[in-house]
Amino acid sequence: xxxxxxxxxxxxxxxxxxxxxxxxxxxxxxxxxxxxxxxxxxxxxxxxxxxxxxxxxxxxxxxxxxxxxxxxxxxxxxxxxxxxxxxxxxxxxxxxxxxxxxxxxxxxxxxxxxxxxxxxxxxxxxxxxxxxxxxxxxxxxxxxxxxxxxxxxxxxxxxxxxxxxxxxxxxxxxxxxxxxxxxxxxxxxxxxxxxxxxxx
Numbered sequence: 001x002x003x004x005x006x007x008x009x010x011x012x013x014x015x016x017x018x019x020x021x022x023x024x025x026x027x028x029x030x031x032x033x034x035x036x037x038x039x040x041x042x043x044x045x046x047x048x049x050x051x052x053x054x055x056x057x058x059x060x061x062x063x064x065x066x067x068x069x070x071x072x073x074x075x076x077x078x079x080x081x082x083x084x085x086x087x088x089x090x091x092x093x094x095x096x097x098x099x100x101x102x103x104x105x106x107x108x109x110x111x112x113x114x115x116x117x118x119x120x121x122x123x124x125x126x127x128x129x130x131x132x133x134x135x136x137x138x139x140x141x142x143x144x145x146x147x148x149x150x151x152x153x154x155x156x157x158x159x160x161x162x163x164x165x166x167x168x169x170x171x172x173x174x175x176x177x178x179x180x181x182x183x184x185x186x187x188x189x190x191x192x193x194x195x196x197x198x199x200x
Contacts, residue, residue: 004035006176011088013172014067017118018185030195038092039161048170052085079121090127097147
């Protein structure tokens, strides 16, 4: 069986959100699974020296324009949260807690969080907000609340983010196909072509 497609993303990344709506469709064409890996871009930026695009002088206004335009092109609902970028620690921890026992439910949660945070412009930063969203898809709120604070889950998120940094992953989305890296939602067509041809 072919290796899963690795999908690294940050829940505060509009481009990651866009990629999340297509990555599984592309993978399914080639009988591939997707390994969803939320990471903390804040930790990545400390190493790369970069920062959120929307806060970079000159690039900021363009990036906001482009993100909104891209979502219209892909016909994906999009709304800017009042606070942006926002903390994604609770969302990431919730994902990894759920993934331990139910990987499919973790992906459903990731999609629900993206939809709430960037599709609807809602608040998904606080643990309480994440738990409310998790409850709407049938997850146990009390278990999730405990899981978000579990030292083991905190360590797992740190390890996955550190591993991403060690592999020179510097943005969201970052997609790896059989060792080949692709950065950005605008590379999804290249991902599709790479899977179809085996590379070039």
